[in-house]
Amino acid sequence: MSRTSEPKPEPTATVDRTASQSRRGRFPSPSVSATIARVELRRMFRRIRAQDVWLALVVLGSLAVLAVLPIAFDAASAWGSAFASGDAAPASTVGLLVASGWVFVLAMGVVAGVGSYGEIDEPAGLLTVRPPKDVAGGLLLMNAVGYVPYVLVPFGVGFAGLAAGAGTPLVLVGGAAATAALLASAMAIGYPAGLALKGAVHRSKWLSRLKPVIGAVVAVAYFWVMFAGHLPALIDALSPVLRGPPLSWLGDLALVATPGAGASTVAAAAALGLSLAVVPVGVLATVAAAEFAWFADEQRDTGDEAEPGEEPTAGSSTRLTGSTRLGDAFGLVCRRQGTAGVAATTLVRAYRAPLQLLFAAVPLLFALPMVEGVLATGTVPSYAPWFAMLYGAWAAGVAAPLNLLGNQGATLPGLLTSLASGREVVHGHVLAVVAPVAPIAAVLSGAAARASGRSTAEAVGFGALALVVVGGGAVVAAAIGSRFPRFDGIDVTADRTATPPSKAAFALYSVLATLGVSAAGVLTDELYRVVIHSLLAPRLPFGLTLSVAGLERVALGVAVVLAAAVPAAYVLAVRRVSDYRIE
Amino acid sequence: MSDPAVVADGLTKRYDEELAVSGLSLTIPSGDVYGFLGPNGAGKTTTMRMLTGLTRPTDGTATIAGASTDDRPTLTERIGYLPADPPVFDELTGREHLRYVARLHELPSDEAGERIDDMLARFDLAGDADRRIGTYSTGMQKKVGAIAALLGDPEVVFLDEPTSGLDPRAARTMRDTVAAVADREVTVFLSSHVLSVVDELADTVGVIDDGELVAEGPTEELKRRARDDGEADLETAFLDITEDEDVPDERAEA
Numbered sequence A: 001m002s003r004t005s006e007p008k009p010e011p012t013a014t015v016d017r018t019a020s021q022s023r024r025g026r027f028p029s030p031s032v033s034a035t036i037a038r039v040e041l042r043r044m045f046r047r048i049r050a051q052d053v054w055l056a057l058v059v060l061g062s063l064a065v066l067a068v069l070p071i072a073f074d075a076a077s078a079w080g081s082a083f084a085s086g087d088a089a090p091a092s093t094v095g096l097l098v099a100s101g102w103v104f105v106l107a108m109g110v111v112a113g114v115g116s117y118g119e120i121d122e123p124a125g126l127l128t129v130r131p132p133k134d135v136a137g138g139l140l141l142m143n144a145v146g147y148v149p150y151v152l153v154p155f156g157v158g159f160a161g162l163a164a165g166a167g168t169p170l171v172l173v174g175g176a177a178a179t180a181a182l183l184a185s186a187m188a189i190g191y192p193a194g195l196a197l198k199g200a201v202h203r204s205k206w207l208s209r210l211k212p213v214i215g216a217v218v219a220v221a222y223f224w225v226m227f228a229g230h231l232p233a234l235i236d237a238l239s240p241v242l243r244g245p246p247l248s249w250l251g252d253l254a255l256v257a258t259p260g261a262g263a264s265t266v267a268a269a270a271a272l273g274l275s276l277a278v279v280p281v282g283v284l285a286t287v288a289a290a291e292f293a294w295f296a297d298e299q300r301d302t303g304d305e306a307e308p309g310e311e312p313t314a315g316s317s318t319r320l321t322g323s324t325r326l327g328d329a330f331g332l333v334c335r336r337q338g339t340a341g342v343a344a345t346t347l348v349r350a351y352r353a354p355l356q357l358l359f360a361a362v363p364l365l366f367a368l369p370m371v372e373g374v375l376a377t378g379t380v381p382s383y384a385p386w387f388a389m390l391y392g393a394w395a396a397g398v399a400a401p402l403n404l405l406g407n408q409g410a411t412l413p414g415l416l417t418s419l420a421s422g423r424e425v426v427h428g429h430v431l432a433v434v435a436p437v438a439p440i441a442a443v444l445s446g447a448a449a450r451a452s453g454r455s456t457a458e459a460v461g462f463g464a465l466a467l468v469v470v471g472g473g474a475v476v477a478a479a480i481g482s483r484f485p486r487f488d489g490i491d492v493t494a495d496r497t498a499t500p501p502s503k504a505a506f507a508l509y510s511v512l513a514t515l516g517v518s519a520a521g522v523l524t525d526e527l528y529r530v531v532i533h534s535l536l537a538p539r540l541p542f543g544l545t546l547s548v549a550g551l552e553r554v555a556l557g558v559a560v561v562l563a564a565a566v567p568a569a570y571v572l573a574v575r576r577v578s579d580y581r582i583e
Numbered sequence B: 001m002s003d004p005a006v007v008a009d010g011l012t013k014r015y016d017e018e019l020a021v022s023g024l025s026l027t028i029p030s031g032d033v034y035g036f037l038g039p040n041g042a043g044k045t046t047t048m049r050m051l052t053g054l055t056r057p058t059d060g061t062a063t064i065a066g067a068s069t070d071d072r073p074t075l076t077e078r079i080g081y082l083p084a085d086p087p088v089f090d091e092l093t094g095r096e097h098l099r100y101v102a103r104l105h106e107l108p109s110d111e112a113g114e115r116i117d118d119m120l121a122r123f124d125l126a127g128d129a130d131r132r133i134g135t136y137s138t139g140m141q142k143k144v145g146a147i148a149a150l151l152g153d154p155e156v157v158f159l160d161e162p163t164s165g166l167d168p169r170a171a172r173t174m175r176d177t178v179a180a181v182a183d184r185e186v187t188v189f190l191s192s193h194v195l196s197v198v199d200e201l202a203d204t205v206g207v208i209d210d211g212e213l214v215a216e217g218p219t220e221e222l223k224r225r226a227r228d229d230g231e232a233d234l235e236t237a238f239l240d241i242t243e244d245e246d247v248p249d250e251r252a253e254a
Helices: A030-049 A052-084 A090-114 A132-146 A148-166 A170-203 A205-227 A231-243 A247-255 A265-294 A313-321 A325-333 A337-352 A354-361 A364-377 A384-399 A406-416 A422-451 A456-483 A503-524 A526-539 A548-579 B044-051 B072-078 B094-104 B109-122 B138-151 B168-183 B195-201 B219-224 B234-241
Strands: A490-493 A496-498 B006-015 B018-028 B033-037 B059-064 B079-082 B156-160 B187-191 B204-209 B212-218
Touching: A030 A052, A030 A132, A030 B094, A052 A090, A052 A148, A052 A490, A090 A132, A090 A148, A090 A170, A090 A231, A090 A247, A132 A148, A132 A170, A132 A265, A148 A170, A170 A205, A170 A247, A170 A265, A205 A231, A205 A364, A231 A247, A247 A265, A325 A337, A337 A354, A337 A406, A337 A422, A354 A384, A354 A496, A364 A384, A384 A422, A384 A456, A384 A503, A422 A456, A422 A548, A456 A503, A456 A548, A503 A526, A503 A548, A526 A548, B006 B044, B018 B044, B018 B059, B018 B204, B018 B212, B033 B044, B033 B195, B044 B059, B044 B156, B044 B187, B072 B079, B079 B138, B094 B109, B094 B138, B109 B138, B138 B156, B138 B168, B168 B187, B168 B195, B187 B195, B195 B234, B204 B219, B204 B234, B212 B219, B219 B234
Parallel strands: B033 B187, B033 B204, B079 B156, B156 B187
Antiparallel strands: A490 A496, B006 B018, B006 B059, B204 B212
């Protein structure tokens, strides 16, 4: 031993010393929790700012909200004028909106708690420095502050409109009090509820296994409500709760300072008092729920304890050979083991990390109204088989080939220096998506064709065409993806990242897939031809005209070019992957 | 005689049917450097997570610097922990991260600034302190993690593979820092696969295998236990102790 051999000073006894005041007690230290909240918000802001996809979504979302705000202001202003003239009728609508806002924040709080915003990014760093109560307090505060814009902007504009209509700024006092009360009380209830749910999921093997399914059901239900226009129906269903106390008291609080609104002062005081009482209880519940969630031994399907920094040894050997049952199955239909290995590995990764497929699922949201229409009317629209085909081709491309280099992550050097040739890599990626997607697209397209009134022969033709389009699309996607790779991941949740295809690849492939399916539709489907013609003909620039026959000729040209592009794309993809050098 | 810094009594951790750590008991005097060795998956990290209060033991108790591992308010005031993957935030700069940790420790701003500047200079990070950690190499992140673990002036510091990913110069700095920390009467619980580091720094070595503490004693004594007739070293001793068929049941007495 080479350390200094000087005698060590006598150490001081360490027992019977208690922690500093700020670490003691059941409530979080306000200053430490505020520090944690501030740093977490800063990290979130920097993460979003550094990721173009999220930045674009934030900008688009902000623009959409800005477009609606003037309408909200005008409506609120009209209600304010009504109050000023002694008509208190809009009060119930204002109360309903405030109560709906409370339910929205409550739901978001639950989602935040049960999701990644209820996790600590670096528990070994934070929980060995501060007791969990301070960390829990920090995360609760961070989530509450994070939802301030979502509440402040709409309600701020709404109450400003009310104030303008009523002709008194006093409206803003009640509005500000109600906004603060709804945010604080809803988050104080929703966030610990979400954390408790997370703890229950962590502790239950059954719930842990069902987690992806539950998440998918909740996500589909959310988008179903939002995209299929069911929000008013949902609010109607919740109306008895929203219009009754204690939620209705929030409306009274919002309008307590608005002359002519007829708000009850007692109810307003009750709303304020209840919120003030709920917050400390919610903070204590958050601390308890956080300990319940964070110190649970997560239920695991596999029993191996991998220590940090240690890599499983089995994966590396199967990386290229894909020595799994799936790899063996692919090996039966592939001449080269490299192709089978790449295909099997691509599919296994997609299965085990399905987040990567999120980007391919986005267009399904737009299909929700169509599905709902089918369920409601019992009739399948004539465009349904084309939609199934287009989506199949698009999803197959986006799922893997459209970023076949970027998806490799840290294993790209291993792949490029492996025995697998560029041809095998391209074949493997195309096979990985065509094998599962093409049959589904063919069945869906054919079934939709039959259900929409087309003959059996036509339905079979749709199915066959779907197989060709999905296969060709995957090859084109591989070429585009190898030319425009993207290596930067984006945070899909706070602790999970995924690497989407590049914007150029997304745009180019989407355009080509749409063109290809549209050309096929124009050439083979009378109804589709008429619809496309009626859409295009009136919108042509420079006085151009287009007959239906002319449209067919254009479609034929597009189809020929795209058909010729498939082998060209194949050659391009293989060369690009074979010659790819890491910069 | 002073109270021991680390006392573990029958620490056991079970995940369903899997026994990760079984009845681990150890006592580490204050100011000692305790080298904690074991093969991959032996239970080293699980043990450290139990001793730092991050994981609740299924059975057994532990006391760190007089604080029970259940008493997190007191425990967090007395320990520092550098896991194998340093717990640093990519979105912050090195200096911001350390300032953050200092605030969590409620260190006075001036004192924290001086201490951070001093540690950054010692670890040759001063020039990169205002860059985002996300742009750092693994070694630089490890250095930031090490500084953060020591920033709160802990009485016991747990270091899991502190020199992995470091270049030779940085590894030397880390070893010197650990030695200097130990000379300040801080107890160091050091887990490492780099046996030369443990050999150089540790007063006592414990070896865990399959979740059980299979050997413990002063470094020199463990070396002498090696079956080689030639010059004994820690590597030979480690290989002997953790050999599959011949796991010794008795600990070497100090």
